[in-house]
Amino acid sequence: xxxxxxxxxxxxxxxxxxxxxxxxxxxxxxxxxxxxxxxxxxxxxxxxxxxxxxxxxxxxxxxxxxxxxxxxxxxxxxxxxxxxxxxxxxxxxxxxxxxxxxxxxxxxxxxxxxxxxxxxxxxxxxxxxxxxxxxxxxxxxxxxxxxxxxxxxxxxxxxxxxxxxxxxxxxxxxxxxxxxxxxxxxxxxxxxxxxxxxxxxxxxxxxxxxxxxxxxxxxxxxxxxxxxxxxxxxxxxxxxxxxxxxxxxxxxxxxxxxxxxxxxxxxxxxxxxxxxxxxxxxxxxxxxxxxxxxxxxxxxxxxxxxxxxxxxxxxxxxxxxxxxxxxxxxxxxxxxxxxxxxxxxxxxxxxxxxxxxxxxxxxxxxxxxxxxxxxxxxxxxxxxxxxxxxxxxxxxxxxxxxxxxxxxxxxxxxxxxxxxxxxxxxxxxxxxxxxxxxxxxxxxxxxxxxxxxxxxxxxxxxxxxxxxxxxxxxxxxxxxxxxxxxxxxxxxxxxxxxxxxxxxxxxxxxxxxxxxxxxxxxxxxxxxxxxxxxxxxxxxxxxxxxxxxxxxxxxxxxxxxxxxxxxxxxxxxxxxxxxxxxxxxxxxxxxxxxxxxxxxxxxxxxxxxxxxxxxxxxxxxxxxxxxxxxxxxxxxxxxxxxxxxxxxxxxxxxxxxxxxxxxxxxxxxxxxxxxxxxxxxxxxxxxxxxxxxxxxxxxxxxxxxxxxxxxxxxxxxxxxxxxxxxxxxxxxxxxxxxxxxxxxxxxxxxxxxxxxxxxxxxxxxxxxxxxxxxxxxxxxxxxxxxxxxxxxxxxxxxxxxxxxxxxxxxx
Amino acid sequence: xxxxxxxxxxxxxxxxxxxxxxxxxxxxxxxxxxxxxxxxxxxxxxxxxxxxxxxxxxxxxxxxxxxxxxxxxxxxxxxxxxxxxxxxxxxxxxxxxxxxxxxxxxxxxxxxxxxxx
Numbered sequence: 001x002x003x004x005x006x007x008x009x010x011x012x013x014x015x016x017x018x019x020x021x022x023x024x025x026x027x028x029x030x031x032x033x034x035x036x037x038x039x040x041x042x043x044x045x046x047x048x049x050x051x052x053x054x055x056x057x058x059x060x061x062x063x064x065x066x067x068x069x070x071x072x073x074x075x076x077x078x079x080x081x082x083x084x085x086x087x088x089x090x091x092x093x094x095x096x097x098x099x100x101x102x103x104x105x106x107x108x109x110x111x112x113x114x115x116x117x118x119x120x121x122x123x124x125x126x127x128x129x130x131x132x133x134x135x136x137x138x139x140x141x142x143x144x145x146x147x148x149x150x151x152x153x154x155x156x157x158x159x160x161x162x163x164x165x166x167x168x169x170x171x172x173x174x175x176x177x178x179x180x181x182x183x184x185x186x187x188x189x190x191x192x193x194x195x196x197x198x199x200x201x202x203x204x205x206x207x208x209x210x211x212x213x214x215x216x217x218x219x220x221x222x223x224x225x226x227x228x229x230x231x232x233x234x235x236x237x238x239x240x241x242x243x244x245x246x247x248x249x250x251x252x253x254x255x256x257x258x259x260x261x262x263x264x265x266x267x268x269x270x271x272x273x274x275x276x277x278x279x280x281x282x283x284x285x286x287x288x289x290x291x292x293x294x295x296x297x298x299x300x301x302x303x304x305x306x307x308x309x310x311x312x313x314x315x316x317x318x319x320x321x322x323x324x325x326x327x328x329x330x331x332x333x334x335x336x337x338x339x340x341x342x343x344x345x346x347x348x349x350x351x352x353x354x355x356x357x358x359x360x361x362x363x364x365x366x367x368x369x370x371x372x373x374x375x376x377x378x379x380x381x382x383x384x385x386x387x388x389x390x391x392x393x394x395x396x397x398x399x400x401x402x403x404x405x406x407x408x409x410x411x412x413x414x415x416x417x418x419x420x421x422x423x424x425x426x427x428x429x430x431x432x433x434x435x436x437x438x439x440x441x442x443x444x445x446x447x448x449x450x451x452x453x454x455x456x457x458x459x460x461x462x463x464x465x466x467x468x469x470x471x472x473x474x475x476x477x478x479x480x481x482x483x484x485x486x487x488x489x490x491x492x493x494x495x496x497x498x499x500x501x502x503x504x505x506x507x508x509x510x511x512x513x514x515x516x517x518x519x520x521x522x523x524x525x526x527x528x529x530x531x532x533x534x535x536x537x538x539x540x541x542x543x544x545x546x547x548x549x550x551x552x553x554x555x556x557x558x559x560x561x562x563x564x565x566x567x568x569x570x571x572x573x574x575x576x577x578x579x580x581x582x583x584x585x586x587x588x589x590x591x592x593x594x595x596x597x598x599x600x601x602x603x604x605x606x607x608x609x610x611x612x613x614x615x616x617x618x619x620x621x622x623x624x625x626x627x628x629x630x631x632x633x634x635x636x637x638x639x640x641x642x643x644x645x646x647x648x649x650x651x652x653x654x655x656x657x658x659x660x661x662x663x664x665x666x667x668x669x670x671x672x673x674x675x676x677x678x679x680x681x682x683x684x685x686x687x688x689x690x691x692x693x694x695x696x697x698x699x700x701x702x703x704x705x706x707x708x709x710x711x712x713x714x715x716x717x718x719x720x721x722x723x724x725x726x727x728x729x730x731x732x733x734x735x736x737x738x739x740x741x742x743x744x745x746x747x748x749x750x751x752x753x754x755x756x757x758x759x760x761x762x763x764x765x766x767x768x769x770x771x772x773x774x775x776x777x778x779x780x781x782x783x784x785x786x787x788x789x790x791x792x793x794x795x796x797x798x799x800x801x802x803x804x805x806x807x808x809x810x811x
Numbered sequence: 812x813x814x815x816x817x818x819x820x821x822x823x824x825x826x827x828x829x830x831x832x833x834x835x836x837x838x839x840x841x842x843x844x845x846x847x848x849x850x851x852x853x854x855x856x857x858x859x860x861x862x863x864x865x866x867x868x869x870x871x872x873x874x875x876x877x878x879x880x881x882x883x884x885x886x887x888x889x890x891x892x893x894x895x896x897x898x899x900x901x902x903x904x905x906x907x908x909x910x911x912x913x914x915x916x917x918x919x920x921x922x923x924x925x926x927x928x
Contacts, residue, residue, distance in 0.1 A: 441905075452905045458891075524840060524858050527880040527887030527894075550840040554878040554889040562889050566875040806846045807832050807854070 003031045006305065007092055007102035009082045009249065011036025013045055014278025014294035015108030016064050021302035023072055025521070029306065032074040033100045035092065039079040040132055041066050044442070046291055046474065048135045049323045052163030058132060063442045085253035087271060104273055104305060107250055107261060111243040111279040111289065116151065120213030125221035126237045129160045138238065142167035145235035149173075149224045151210050153180040155322060157240035158197065162324045164236070165201055172203040172232055174210055174224070184320045184331035188347065189354050189370040196327055196352070205230075213237055245280045245287050260287040265312045267301035277301050283313065290318045292478070295444065303493070310493050310519070317384045319376070321471060328415075330376040333366030333383050334358055341365065344397050355397060362390040374413055375399030377467040377478075388759040391719075414468035423465050426458035434466060438473045445478075446470065461713040489528040491521050496746040500536050509537065509545045525551075532747035535634070538670065539742050542784035549800070555632035558803060559791045560617055563610065568617060570609040571631035572624050573667060576641045576660035576679075577605030583626060590623045604638030604676060606631065617804055622796035627667070634748075635670045636677070636738075639663040640688065644681030644698065653698025655681035658727055662696075665731055666738065668788040669781070672745040672754075675738065690718050693741075693751040694734045699723075703730050707737055707763070708755035716752045719760050722768045736767050736777035739784075743777075826927040834862060834922055842877040842886070845924075852913065853877030854922060855897050857884055862915045863897035864924045870895070870908030 006022075008015050011034050019032065036042075042064040050056040069076040083095045091101040113128035115121050125145075127137055141148075142164055150161040153175030165171045173180075179190035194204055209227040213234075216222040224232045245260040256262050256270040260282025267275050267283075277297040279289055288294065293316035303311035319332035337343055337358045346355045353371035357364060357379070364382045369375075378399060382389060389396055414423070419432030437443060437452045449466055450457040456466040470478040487493050494502075499518060508514040511533050515525060525533070530551035537545035549557045560568035574583070587607055591599050598610040606629055612620055621628075631637055639662050642648065644655030659679040669675070678687040679696040689695025691711035695718045697704045702725040709718025722733055740763065745754035755763060767774050795804075837843050837856040844867055845852040851867035853876050863884075867877050874890030884897045894903035900912035914925040 522883060524882050526882045527892065530880060530882065550838055550881065553880065558878070562875075562878060564872070564874075564890065566878070802836065802838075802843070806844045806851075807836070 004029065004103040005101055006030035006032045006104045006106065007100045008032065008034045008106040008108060009085075009092060010108035010110055010278070010280070011038070011042055011076070011078070012108060012110045012278065013042065013063070013291055014110070014298055015106065016042035017295050018106060018108065018277050018298035018301050018305075019072075019074065020064070021299050022305050025302060025308070026306035027072075030104070032072075033077070033102075034069065034074055035077045035080050035082050035094060035100070037079070037081040038131055038133070041069065041076070041078065043132065044474070045131070046323070048129075048132070049159035049163055052135050052138055052160065053166045053325065054163075055325065060439060082249060085249060085274075087253055087274075090273065102273070104275065106301070106305070107269070107274065107276040107280060108278045109246040109249055109280040111287075112246045113239065114242045114244050115239055116210060116241060118210060118212055120215055120221065121239070123213055123215040123221045123237075124219050125235055126213060126239065129156055129238055129240050130243075138164060138236070139167065141236045142169050146170060147172075147233050148236040148238065149232055149234040150238045150240060151224075152240035152242070153177070153204070153206070154183065154240065154242070155181060155320060157238070158193075159323055160238050160240055161202055162197070162200065164238070169236070170203075171201075172205060172234075173197075174205045174208050174226070174232075176207070176209055178207055180204070180206075181320075181322075181331075184335075184368075185329075185370075186335060186356065186368055189329070189331075189356070189368045192349070192352065192354055192370050193322075193327065193329060197324070200326075205232075243279065243289055245282065247280060250276070250280070258282055259285075265300075265314060266304045266309075267297055267313060268304070275301050275305065284315055286315065288316065288318065290320070292316060293318060308493075308521070317380070319380050321373070321376070328369070328371055328373040330369040330373040330379075331367070332376075332380055333364070335366040335368045337366075344393075346397050357396060359389070359393075362388050362393075364389055364396075373471075374468060375464075377471060378464065385757075387757065388761070391760055392756075414465045415472055417465075423469070424453075424455035424458070424462045427454040429453050429455040431469065434469050435473055438470060444470070444474055459713045488532060489526055491525050491529050492518060493521075494518055496532070499533065500540065503533075503536050503540045507541065509541055511537065511548050511551055531556075535670065535672065535747050539784075543787070549803075556634070558614065558617065559628060559632060559795065560612065560614075561632040565611075567611045567613055569631075570612050570617070570620055570624070571602060571606050571629035572626035573629040573663075574606055574626075575663045575667075576639055576656055578641075578656060578660065579607075586624055586626070590620055593623065594620055596620075602631070602638075604631075605640050606638060614804055615806065618795050618798075618801070621792040624792075626792075627790050628792040630667065633670065634673050635668070636663070636666045636675045638676055639666075640676070640678040640692070642680050642686035644679075648681060650684060651681035651698070652700045653681045653703065655679040655687065655696075655698055658696065658698070658703070658730060659687075661727060662731065662734060665735065665782075666785070668785055668790070669738065669742075671738065671742050672747050673750045675741075675751070677734070691715060692718060694718075694737060696730055696734070701725070703727075705730065705733050705737075708751045708760075710750060710752040712750075714752075719755070721760075721764065732774060732778045733767060735781045736774040737763065739777040739781040740766060742781070826925050828916070828923040828925050830921050831924050832922055833920055834860060834917055837862065837922070840881045842879075842881065844875075844877045851875070851877070852924065852926075853886075854915070854924065855881055855886060857881070857897070860917075862917060862922050864913040864915045865895070865897065865900045866911040866913075868910050869893055870900075870902050870910045871906070876910070 044061040044063050047061040080094045082092045084093050091099050093099050113130045127134055148164045148169045148171045150157045150173045153173050161171045161173045179187050180194055211227045212225040213221055214223045221237050224234050247257040247261050250261045251257050261269055261276040261280050262282050263269055263276050267277055269276050278294045297313050300311035300313040322329040341358050341360045344357045356368045358366040363386050367379050417431045420430050423431050434453050434455050443449050456463045488496050514533050534548050534551040554562050560570055594616050596609045600608045602608050639659040641656045641659030645651035675693045677694045678689040678692040680687040680689045681698045689697050691709040695706040695709055704723045705721045706718035707721045710716040741751055840858055842853045842855045853865050853867040855863045867875050869876055869888040871893045874888040876886050878889045879886040885894050887894055893906050901909040916923050
């Protein structure tokens with residue numbers, strides 16, 4: 001079959017990203033031709049400000065060099081502007097007469113700087129701030145001239161002014177409005193910003209309208225006159241009063257434009273053969289001038305160009321950061337507030353910190369941070385996910401780092417860290433390595449950084465720090481992805497919730513059926529999605545869905561924990577942490593017989609036999625003759641107990657037997673992640689119920705039940721769910737909560753994260769307030785566990801024998 | 812020096828095809844191990860029934876690849892999740908490094924691996 005022809009007009013960040021995405025998912029389906037008006041290949045436009053300020057060079061900010069296009073078989077026309085689109089003949093014509101025919105056309109023409117229609121706007125020395133040539137012109141002017149006037153006190157204007165000031169010019173910023181960056185900042189934050197910039201030597205004229213630019217005899221700018229009669233000397237004027245979508249070409253071809261080329265949710269224009277992405281586009285009436293939405297558009301557009309037809313762009317929540325060294329500023333959403341909104345404000349003028357968070361109906365709708373933007377990624381995530389923050393409210397202002405992290409020396413400010421300091425304690429990645437990878441490899445997302453550096457790819461506790469590094473290195477180009485719309489993995493565009501819904505509603509009973517139904521992008525998934533789908537199937541259709549051992553992580557396939565040397569560990573179950581001399585004798589005999597090198601008591605009141613050879617596992621289980629402890633599985637692990645009222649002189653409830661009862665009813669329960677319980681016999685809480693997925697504490701009048709605690713990476717104290725009187729109620733409430741977690745949490749989401757995502761109120765509504773629902777949940781769990789075998793017993797009797805046997809050694 | 816080393820090793824490298832098992836002895840999207848003094852060998856089988864053999868050591872930290880989840884023509888190492896390609900034993904970019912791979916063929920219902928000692 002002859003390849004289709006794709007022509008792209010505009011070679012900026014949005015267009016090139018779309019090509020990258022397209023080549024990634026469907027290489028080789030198009031002959032691709034690209035026209036770029038600039039003489040450069042694709043560079044990171046956002047980083048022009050650091051270039052202007054002398055902190056980076058043009059070389060540092062290249063994203064796709066000419067070699068990249070060549071390597072991918074893209075014919076690239078640099079410095080060639082397209083003059084017209086002939087839609088009937090399906091070709092584009094450049095100003096120099098070059099032509100290219102297309103089957104699909106992608107417009108990525110970006111935007112143009114707006115030039116004030118005032119006398120003198122065309123004089124020499126009057127520049128806009130948009131591309132490499134503007135930047136070079138400013139750098140050249142700064143070397144030769146002294147006085148600059150920047151018209152426009154928005155993001156771009158301030159970055160330009162700062163750059164010119166750094167290069168030694170006297171710079172005055174003229175702004176029409178009452179305060180700087182009025183579209184991103186409130187008056188207080190803008191005032192603080194102005195003060196810091198004044199301290200750097202910038203001057204400001206606010207509420208001032210530019211009237212005329214006056215030139216000298218040499219045709220170069222000499223002075224700027226303002227409407228109020230004042231004047232300033234200037235030999236450089238930078239106009240940074242805004243951008244307009246560049247729709248000239250599209251309009252001349254008769255495409256419908258309305259403050260941008262109008263596209264639908266698939267990035268298609270009114271001509272179905274023509275797509276458009278980037279700043280030139282108007283999507284649902286919005287034209288975006290920031291880079292993150294452009295990337296999202298590019299991804300969707302590539303999906304449709306590749307004939308997959310499943311991506312949808314539904315708009316973006318954007319945020320702003322100012323790239324001026326030494327100034328931390330962040331703004332997102334509705335930061336001014338209106339009817340029905342509330343504000344939480346922290347203002348420390350002396351310390352140079354101002355934070356305002358705007359809330360509406362228990363949700364974060366906007367915010368401005370000045371001086372301390374450490375938590376901006378977290379706020380943006382809360383904002384985009386529209387997460388209920390009622391329970392976080394009293395800590396919200398102090399940020400996520402306030403909630404306690406381990407493994408990186410308590411550091412919470414990435415900017416303040418030295419290059420050699422460790423960010424990721426699991427993989428030993430220092431700050432310098434991450435920053436270098438972001439710059440050199442052109443990384444934009446957390447996923448990219450994880451892949452290239454391994455930072456934040458293990459326990460994830462340094463994710464916040466890595467996000468800060470991304471944000472401070474690539475600026476506004478970094479936007480955390482909204483978890484709600486995040487696909488399950490790279491094999492699909494479906495979210496966890498969509499996959500579960502399909503499995504439930506269409507009674508899908510096997511991984512292959514689910515993948516077929518959901519049109520999976522890969523033939524048999526990957527190591528991320530297969531275990532997730534396998535769990536979702538078994539959870540939705542117990543006794544019916546087909547378990548696939550090859551889609552389980554080795555620990556769950558072999559029913560033991562793999563260790564770094566490839567041997568396994570075995571943790572037999574001891575209900576409630578109670579054992580007997582008989583069991584201990586058998587454990588000792590097994591340790592001797594199989595020469596097990598290490599025997600250790602675990603944190604969950606069990607005994608761990610470490611260093612067992614895989615071939616020995618079935619024999620070990622047979623000789624132990626104890627149930628599986630599931631210490632290897634995303635399942636109920638342990639119910640830890642204290643001795644309780646049976647022995648303890650303080651005990652008010654029989655916690656040991658309550659724990660045994662819980663464990664006997666819940667063991668063999670698989671879950672999205674591991675589940676740990678504890679039962680204490682009095683409020684002294686010796687079983688540490690406060691940091692368990694379900695923690696039960698005996699009090700004189702009954703039992704208190706706590707949920708969603710965690711003693712791991714981030715210590716999280718469990719939250720009070722309900723107080724009950726009887727042991728039966730403890731079983732029912734705990735079981736109902738766990739079933740709800742099983743049915744609703746995403747695979748690999750611990751209870752703490754699940755409850756934080758949906759809110760404790762939601763949990764209480766379905767379990768505490770709705771007795772019918774509680775009973776139904778508990779009944780479903782009991783049904784799922786009914787007849788579920790002990791995997792060790794089965795395997796000791798010969799099941800899956802090949803899994804444990806090596807092939808005969810070849811002669 | 813380098814040349815001398817290569818030369819001296821040449822005569823010892825006798826390649827021979829070894830029968831290891833029947834294809835159906837290896838689970839689809841799974842693996843089996845051959846224990847050998849010179850290092851265990853993992854024999855994989857894809858969904859399409861193709862077989863591959865690699866030294867059972869991840870190029871990262873020596874994890875047993877035979878225990879990983881197999882998908883497409885790749886395996887995810889069980890220790891730290893590196894993706895290793897079954898055809899050539901090389902790690903998926905941006906990770907780098909390769910483990911040894913061995914030629915495999917299926918003949919008369921037998922899986923044969925070419926070993927060179």
